[in-house]
Amino acid sequence: MQFFSSDFKLGILGGGQLGKMMLYETRKWDIYTKVMDASPEAPCKIACNEFVEGSLMDFDAVYNFGKDVDVLTIEIENVNLDALEKLEHEGIKVYPPTKTLRTIQNKATQKLFYTDHGIPTSPFTRFAYTSEIEDSIHNGGLDFPFVWKSAQFGYDGQGVKVVRKMEDLENLPNVECIAEKLVDFKNELAVIVARNTKGEVVTYPVVEMEFHPEANQVEYVICPARIDEKVAKKAQEVALKVSEEMKQIGLLAVEMFQTQDDQILVNEVAPRPHNSGHYSIEASYTNQFEQHIRAILGLPLGKTESKVAGIMVNLVGAEGHTGNVVYENMEEILGMDGVTPHIYGKRQTRPFRKMGHVTIVDEDMVKARAMAQKVKETINVVSK
Structure with missing residues (x-):
């Protein structure tokens, strides 16, 4: 099938920042895109070829949206699976497959899947x-x-x-x-696995995640993770097993705990581009969003190694601020070497809402981490 500058149509359910960053890649390759989201101000709206306003959980909305696309993918798991299943039966290619989404969408079902398939979990x-x-x-x-x-x-x-x-x-x-x-862990880790429609598989390096203690959100993603090589190898092996057992097509982000005795326990997974892979836009040979497009279209998978050390800092709404967003000290961080901000296009901020991220790259991990701290302390996401 011809994907580039053609009549091929890629459908994306969800119009948030993940979809927006996916669209950077489809625009680069001139792939026609159709996006649906419940919000008329979804970040994707400015970058897709067609935008449809509709609820992702509504059967008719999802089914009617997907009828005229060639391949349908997601940027969020909370979608109507019955509609996706009907589309699959009618010949629309849906990636990740509905069966995979049914396993992942419910955390109880997801955990049972791990125990049933011998995947270590708490x-x-x-x-x-x-x-x-x-x-x-x-x-x-x-x-x-x-x-x-x-x-x-x-x-x-x-x-x-x-x-x-x-x-x-x-x-x-x-x-x-x-x-x-409750797991007594040394580190929270993640591995992104990419699997295309032809069964080819690659993994990204293990990343380390530092969380905000109150919001339970990732504050920093550090690549490569500052862990022993044997632990990293074990984490990648576990992630590959999860991907294989789930028969995932596209990306699968596997979040894990490294216990005090260096065991790896799977926490949960996301069958799409993920916050833990944002560093890859600046730091990797093939970023996660391009890789997802390659995978669901059955194209050769790209090189996953990093060119330099990368650290991602999430930009979230400051506590006590709700309303029209203002990014304080943006010029100051733009003056720092190796710093690239990404603003998601959400005009309204609220406490802990993800509004953007900043990537810091450097050949020296210690310098990159110090710069990430400086970025975090400098930029503020507040309201007018």
Whole structure:
């Protein structure tokens, strides 16, 4: 099939920043794109060939959107799977496959998949409702501390809470959920695996993630991870096993814990470009967004090695600020060597909302990390 400067049409469900960065690559190759998002001001709107306003969870909206595309992909997992399944049956190529998305979309199903396929993960208990947890604690079925996770619709630290005492359960939504054993870890790591429609597979280097303690969001992504080579190899092997068992096509970002005794436990996965791969735009030979396009179109996969050390700093809305966004001290960070800001195009900020990211590259990892700290301390995402 001819993809470039042709009648081929790529559909993308979701119009956020991940889709916007994917569109940088489709525009580079002159691939025709059609995007759907519920927001009329979605970041993707300015860069796609066609934009459709509609709910990603609505069967008719998703089905009608996908009927006239050749390949359909996602930039967010929360989409109507019944509609995708119908489109698949009618011959539309959907990547990641609906079967993979059904496994991933529900965190309880995802965790069961790991245990059923011999993939190391933290012990967990599944609950139909949060209200059942208290009885389990009283009956000795569950001990503090543990991590409560909503089974569905959690993202960017939402739908997750560390529970250390009974009072921490108050005000949690009464939904299907899991309670995971709290892992004593040295590092939080991630590996992105790319698999194309022909079965070719590559992995990116292991990255290390530093989280904001209150927002439960990634603050820094560091590549390469500052870990022993044996641990890195083990992490890549586990990520490859997850990708193989899930039969994923496209990208699969595998988030993991490195325990105190250097075991690797899978936390969760995302079947799409991911925050942990943003560094690759400046630091890698083939960035994650181009790689995803290559994979879902069955093109040869690109080189995943890094050219230089890369660190990504998330730009999130400052606490106490809601409204029209202002990026303070942007000129100052633009004057720093090796610093590239990415602004996502969201006009409204709110506390901890992802508004952009900054990549810092340097041949010296120590210098890159010091510069990342300086960037973090300099730029502020506030409201007017």
